[in-house]
Amino acid sequence: MFKITKEFSFSASHQLLGLPPDHPCARLHGHNYLVELELSGTTLNPHGFVRDYRELDIFKKYIDDEVDHRHLNEVFGTDFVTAEFLAQTFYAWCKKNWPEITAVRVSETPRTWAEYRP
């Protein structure tokens, strides 16, 4: 099995409503998000890649256009834009473009990651 990953980043605000009012995530705040895409394959294409990293550049355009420097509650129309939600949402977007996608990881802080892996 071959596995490749590529990391992307964006900055955005969110507010997790429905939590106790004293929970820090219930307050409006922002993160410098990191997103890691993982693609896997048992075979390589004729160029020797699972997928050319350069083909993943359209994901950068997607996050730049849709989520960078935006308020995520408004972007997604929900008050539960957790790292887990973002990982699953980005996975669904990637799956339409690359069948080799196997997982998406999202980090909000230097010590935390959430992963969606069906």
Ligand SMILES: [Zn+2]
């Ligand atoms: Zn947060």
